[in-house]
Amino acid sequence: EVQLVQSGAEVKKPGESLKISCKGSGYSFTSYWIGWVRQMPGKGLEWMGIIYPGDSDTRYSPSFQGHVTISADKSLSTAYLQWSSLKASDTAMYYCARPLPFGGDLDAYDIWGQGTMVTVSS
Amino acid sequence: EIVLTQSPGTLSLSPGERATLSCRASQSVSSSYLAWYQQKPGQAPRLLIYGASSRATGIPDRFSGSGSGTDFTLTISSLEPEDFAVYYCQQYIRSPQTFGQGTKVEIK
Numbered sequence: 001e002v003q004l005v006q007s008g009a010e011v012k013k014p015g016e017s018l019k020i021s022c023k024g025s026g027y028s029f030t031s032y033w034i035g036w037v038r039q040m041p042g043k044g045l046e047w048m049g050i051i052y053p054g055d056s057d058t059r060y061s062p063s064f065q066g067h068v069t070i071s072a073d074k075s076l077s078t079a080y081l082q083w084s085s086l087k088a089s090d091t092a093m094y095y096c097a098r099p100l101p102f103g104g105d106l107d108a109y110d111i112w113g114q115g116t117m118v119t120v121s122s
Numbered sequence: 123e124i125v126l127t128q129s130p131g132t133l134s135l136s137p138g139e140r141a142t143l144s145c146r147a148s149q150s151v152s153s154s155y156l157a158w159y160q161q162k163p164g165q166a167p168r169l170l171i172y173g174a175s176s177r178a179t180g181i182p183d184r185f186s187g188s189g190s191g192t193d194f195t196l197t198i199s200s201l202e203p204e205d206f207a208v209y210y211c212q213q214y215i216r217s218p219q220t221f222g223q224g225t226k227v228e229i230k
Contacts, residue, residue, distance in 0.1 A: 108157035
């Protein structure tokens with residue numbers, strides 16, 4: 001079964017760093033892009049960026065460029081989303097997702113992780 | 123960036139009724155780069171439609187998508203109780219990919 005399994009919920013203080021993970025299984029991890037999507041409490045979906053684990057080619061939304069870092073470790077079949085200094089406004093659910101295999105980095109997402117809730121509060 | 127505007131914000135319908143959801147793009151996304159998702163509370167989004175009109179694997183045929191250019195529609199032919207949820211459109215013709223703000227389909 002193809003699946004993405006994300007790391008558990010996090011509670012952090014402003015200014016702290018954080019790295020959350022998304023582990024792929026049931027498919028060739030290095031052959032598919034992995035995207036990240038933010039959903040703030042009670043709000044809609046926002047595309048953050050995407051990485052190709054095969055060569056670590058990474059694209060960011062201008063809204064998130066410089067605020068987060070997307071990476072991947074192909075030996076662990078795991079993608080990551082990290083912050084160096086969290087803000088209260090980073091409080092959200094974060095989803096990783098795998099696009100369909102037709103359009104490279106630009107395609108609809110048919111496989112989703114269960115989400116990681118990040119809460120940033122003093 | 124391409125802005126997607128969904129309407130209405132909320133749709134109040136009864137089971138068995140037809141639901142028609144709209145997604146309008148600020149510039150053309152062709153007929154091949156528009157998707158629809160369903161999201162229920164506490165769950166990840168689920169892909170329903172890609173390429174504007176192709177149903178994803180396992181999606182019932184009561185869900186259909188249509189449109190091209192800047193105007194797209196998701197139709198649920200006869201609402202089942204499990205269809206009451208929030209629906210999002212997404213364009214992926216150009217980076218950054220963007221989502222609409224969502225339409226909530228609620229029980230009347």
